[in-house]
Amino acid sequence: MKKIWLVFRHEYTRRVKTRGFIFAVLSMPLLVILSMGMAVASVSLQTSKLPAGYVDQSGVLANAQIEPESGFTIGRVDLLPYTQIETGQEALAGEQIQALFVIPPDYLQNGEVIIYANDPPGENATARMRDFLESSLVAGETSLVKNRIREGSNFTVRSLDGSRQAGMRDWFVVLFPFLTGLVFIVVINISGGYLLQSIVDEKENRTMEVIITSISPEQLMVGKILGNLCVGLTQLLIWLIFAAIGLAGMQAIYHFSPTPAISAGQIGILAGIIIPGFILIAALMTLVGVSVTDMREAQQVSLMFTLPMVAPYWFAGAVLQHPENILTAILSIFPLTAVVTMPLRLSIASVPLWQVLLAAVLMWGSAIGAMVLAARAFRVGMLQYTRRIPFKKLFKDDSHE
Incomplete structure (x- = not known):
């Protein structure tokens, strides 16, 4: 031995x-390290440090509070409210904001959101606004319901004899x-x-x-x-x-x-x-x-x-x-x-x-x-x-x- x-x-x-x-x-x-560096660089290229503005014509965001985003954690973007579209467009023209999100009166019927921007807005701004809208729509629900809506459902396909599932x-x-x-x-x-x-x-x-x-x-x-x-x-x-x-x-x-x-x-x-x-x-x-x-x-x-x-x-x-x-x-x-x-x-x-x-x-x-x-x-x-x-x-x- x-x-x-x-x-x-x-x-x-x-x-x-x-x-x-x-x-x-x-x-x-x-x-x-190279993969993480490329991922960070990719995210950075899709983000902008400028805040984003929004005009709520639907009343969905009237009493909402902006919660921490659940999407990207790099390049946090502030959301600035505007009462008039023209005011927001002036801020956009003066490069005070990177994009202006307009929530139309019929948002609850069709879910459409209009974006005004000189260049495509950063993914961080879009994700931030999406999270803001989702958190506002479920503001009156329990935390359990909020989490389930955000995470979605996990569909599992199972064979009849139980031998396979995915x-x-x-x-x-x-x-x-x-x-x-x-x-x-x-x-x-x-x-x-x-x-x-x-x-x-x-x-x-x-x-x-x-x-x-x-x-x-x-x-x-x-x-x-x-x-x-x-x-x-x-x-x-x-x-x-x-x-x-x-x-x-x-x-x-x-x-x-x-x-x-x-x-x-x-x-x-x-x-x-x-x-x-x-x-x-x-x-x-x-x-x-x-x-x-x-x-x-x-x-x-x-x-x-x-x-x-x-x-x-x-x-x-x-x-x-x-x-x-x-x-x-x-x-x-x-x-x-x-x-x-x-x-x-x-x-x-x-x-x-x-x-x-x-x-x-x-x-x-x-x-x-x-x-x-x-x-x-x-x-x-x-x-x-x-x-x-x-x-x-x-x-x-x-x-x-």
């Missing part, structure tokens, strides 16, 4: 201190496993690339011949896989933290409703599939790294394992529209595609328990089987640095000879 720990620590610390890893980790916060506000529940799968593919390719490079380099420069004099091939393999696995998980964790910060920032800027909570069961199933998925791909990468003779060949062969992980995105429409058909079921059970498909199915439909359990068993079984094959390949090919290892040789009892 101590030797595995030494290999693990060496692999982990060596990778996290490289410029490539630091750049890859910092790419997410830089992307978050709500208008469930977008994040569907988007979460979708994005998690993408992040998984990116991270596993990065950490798998590290693992491939490490094995091929040590095999080519014959460092492995020295290492195995003090450690068994199995211990070396486990230490390398766990080390690079934790490198990928570290990167994933840091990215998720910055993504959460970015989401909170965007929510503060656009002031949209909080995202729906992800259930503990969904997170548990996601972890139960992603963790063996990491182990499976890492073991397969190890198998490839030991079996081939150079890095270019290793990268070509490894595509056989990484391309199937992208397949669920090719059939995303079918998965979302028909989560119960045979194609979706196969994609959610097959180990290399289950990481993306199963969490996505669970977010929109009720998946039979036997399929969830079968997917988990196959994932863990494949991960363990890949580890066994990788260990055998490690033992067979660790000293054959100039020879390619035939795959069938891994299943022979005399493979160590």
